[in-house]
Amino acid sequence: MSESRAESFSGEWQGPGLTPRQVRVTLIGIAFALFLASLDQTIVATAIPRIVADLDGFDRFTWISTSYIVASTSVVLITGAVSDVYGRKWLFVGGIAIFLVGSALAAISPTMNALIAFRAVQGLGGGMIMALTFVTIADLYSPAERGKYMGLIAAIFGVSSVLGPTLGGFITDQLSWQWIFIVNIPLGIPIIVLFVRMFPDAKRTGPARKIDWVGAALIVLAIVPVLLGLSWGGNQFEWSSPQVISALVIGGVMAIVFVLYESRIPNPIxxxxxxxxxxxxxxxxxxxxxxxxxxxxxxxxxxxxxxxxxxxxxxxxxxxxxxxxxxxxxxxxxxxxxxxxxxxxxxxxxxxxxxxxxxxxxxxxxxxxxxxxxxxxxxxxxxxxxxxxxxxxxxxxxxxxxxxxxxxxxxxxxxxxxxxxxxxxxxxxxxxxxxxxxxxxxxxxxxxxxxxxxxxxxxxxxxxxxxxxxxxxxxxxxxxxxxxxxxxxxxxxxxxxxxxxxxxxxxxxxxxxxxxxxxxxxxxxxxxxxxxxxxxxxxxxxxxxxxxxxxxxxx
The missing domain is CATH 1.20.1250.20 (MFS general substrate transporter like domains)
Structure with missing residues (x-):
């Protein structure tokens, strides 16, 4: 289809079916959820020396951040695609819940390996939150209004990046590094309550569309090795090392398999x-x-x-x-x-x-x-x-x-x-x-x-x-x-x-x-x-x- 036919999608925007107050409250909930998820990407930086002192594992401390980034990035595409089929509400609630569970587990981590694993759990929830934030803004506001709210959300992301290291250092100095994770829980639970009460739970109309779970698995198998290879290169291993080369090759091969598979099925993810x-x-x-x-x-x-x-x-x-x-x-x-x-x-x-x-x-x-x-x-x-x-x-x-x-x-x-x-x-x-x-x-x-x-x-x-x-x-x-x-x-x-x-x-x-x-x-x-x-x-x-x-x- 030619690009000019994109304009055939134009039409009178019918709105989200909410009162103005409900829209505002939902926007506030989205903003707070995004703030928590994006804050956790940077708040850990100033706490790392204390974490290493308590848990040892100096040779693995970079994975405290890397595990979060790899997990959150790998789930973004899948979350967006699944939300197109099943809707946003319960995926959003689930993402916040996973993020809070990961926060609680990270706070009680007994070893560096456990903390790295629980940071990955946090990353899964954080990635779901970030993926759904921008999609839900598009659901709430017409395209003519959407730009200013997209800018607002991007600004929140920037503010959290600025506050993260300072806030992490303050909490670590005044309490302990565990509290940079614990603090998410009392802040996140009210957001879940707000979403359950205010976020519309509209059911899909029209013929049911199946989720392409094979495609979802192939995405993960392509993304994770590539991100790991990029993280390892020049850090844990040389770029020419077997570990880095094999990770990048596996990711590239799986990406090709994914594209070939998706091009041959009726409902690709x-x-x-x-x-x-x-x-x-x-x-x-x-x-x-x-x-x-x-x-x-x-x-x-x-x-x-x-x-x-x-x-x-x-x-x-x-x-x-x-x-x-x-x-x-x-x-x-x-x-x-x-x-x-x-x-x-x-x-x-x-x-x-x-x-x-x-x-x-x-x-x-x-x-x-x-x-x-x-x-x-x-x-x-x-x-x-x-x-x-x-x-x-x-x-x-x-x-x-x-x-x-x-x-x-x-x-x-x-x-x-x-x-x-x-x-x-x-x-x-x-x-x-x-x-x-x-x-x-x-x-x-x-x-x-x-x-x-x-x-x-x-x-x-x-x-x-x-x-x-x-x-x-x-x-x-x-x-x-x-x-x-x-x-x-x-x-x-x-x-x-x-x-x-x-x-x-x-x-x-x-x-x-x-x-x-x-x-x-x-x-x-x-x-x-x-x-x-x-x-x-x-x-x-x-x-x-x-x-x-x-x-x-x-x-």
Missing amino acids: LPLAVFRNRIVGIGLLVSFLTGLAMFGAIFFVPLFFQGVLGASPTASGSFLTPMMLGIVFGAASSGQILSRTGGHYRIQGVLGLSVMTVRLFGLSRVSGDTTHGYALTSAVIMGFGLGTSFPIYTTAIQNSVPQQFLGVATSASQFFRSVGGSIGLALFGSYLVRQFKSEMQANLPDEAFDAVPPLLLERITENPNALLRPEASESLMSAFAASGESGTELGLKVLDSIRDSLANAIGDIFFLAFIFVLISVVAAAFIREIPLKGRSGVPGKPAPEPGPASTPADD
């Missing part, structure tokens, strides 16, 4: 025809590329402030707050503009992404002489440009598919952004290690090779710890001071070399992110605008089975 819609395809590409750049930028901005500009760990983390507030303001204002202008999302998206592109290019020019003000201003403006994209492409994707595919199309947008982020972290992290070592070998003063033992020199060229840990810096200076009369001066030169090498490597990462976002700008320029339209339905109730016109628009 992920209708591949949806992705032939050019608006959906471009929207998912932009989501993937901005997710890739976003996670890379957020991860390396504090490293630049701490390692290159000499900020303390606390201060370097606080410099991230203005950037996140830029994301929040960009998302909220972009959603408002989208709703008020009637959906000119092509030009709005191009402008927002262009702002991000320009500032990423500016950050790619950073050096050891860059000022705090320049770096901070660039990060804030970059965050604003990034934030503008959040409501735009989710709304555009939702507006281009019929109601019965709303859940899977919306969750696909979140999924592609998350996978982009995982790939971005793996790609940029691996590049940083290699490029820093290369820069150090080029910048290290020649006399340093004769001043200190080769083993110390090897450590210096492989990581920038001397800039990040005071004791490492003192050890380096002591070693060079002991080498002779000019040893102290030589040690300072080596520190400058480390600083310049780290700045150059991080600048290269920002340049790579600039390239990826520039590609997204070009792609966004070709997205087709169709008027923001309405569709019938209530939250929790998929639309009736479509007639011939109600299939995903293709190109």
Whole structure:
């Protein structure tokens, strides 16, 4: 079907079948549920030292976050697809309940392995919450209103990212690390009660549609190995290790099997025809590329402030707050503009992404002489440009598919952004290690090779710890001071070399992110605008089975 037939989905939006008060209360419940789920992605960071001290397992502590991310990402697509068949309400309630059970179990974890497993349970619930949040917003509000609420939800996600580390540190210091999980329970139970009482429980009309459980299993078997491989690469294992290669190969093979299987059954869990819609395809590409750049930028901005500009760990983390507030303001204002202008999302998206592109290019020019003000201003403006994209492409994707595919199309947008982020972290992290070592070998003063033992020199060229840990810096200076009369001066030169090498490597990462976002700008320029339209339905109730016109628009 041609893309122009997407406009055949337009119609008078009948509303969610709720009173204005019920809609507002439901929105509040959704917002609080999302806040809890997204907060748990970052609140653990500042508690990790205490957790490691209590449970040991230093070699596995990164899995406290990785298990949550892998579990939540793997369930997003399945949740969206299942909600299109069975509705949103009880999946939403179930997601919150699973999240709370995981929180309770995590709080009483006796070992590091148990905590990692229970964080995965939390991730399953959190992924369901996130998948259903954006879909339910589409159920509650007409497309003409939806942009501002999508922006609001994206802003909540940004606020939780800002508050997470600070709140986690406060709770850990005042109570214990267990309370960062316990606190979810008294906050989450009222949300479940609210959903049970207020969220509509409409039953599906029309012929029953079976769930493609084989397809659901194949999705998991494709996603999990890929995410594990990306998490392992450059961290637990070398990229060329059998573990990483086999995980990526298994994931790739299962993805091919999934596509072949889905293309041959009548009711696939992920209708591949949806992705032939050019608006959906471009929207998912932009989501993937901005997710890739976003996670890379957020991860390396504090490293630049701490390692290159000499900020303390606390201060370097606080410099991230203005950037996140830029994301929040960009998302909220972009959603408002989208709703008020009637959906000119092509030009709005191009402008927002262009702002991000320009500032990423500016950050790619950073050096050891860059000022705090320049770096901070660039990060804030970059965050604003990034934030503008959040409501735009989710709304555009939702507006281009019929109601019965709303859940899977919306969750696909979140999924592609998350996978982009995982790939971005793996790609940029691996590049940083290699490029820093290369820069150090080029910048290290020649006399340093004769001043200190080769083993110390090897450590210096492989990581920038001397800039990040005071004791490492003192050890380096002591070693060079002991080498002779000019040893102290030589040690300072080596520190400058480390600083310049780290700045150059991080600048290269920002340049790579600039390239990826520039590609997204070009792609966004070709997205087709169709008027923001309405569709019938209530939250929790998929639309009736479509007639011939109600299939995903293709190109």
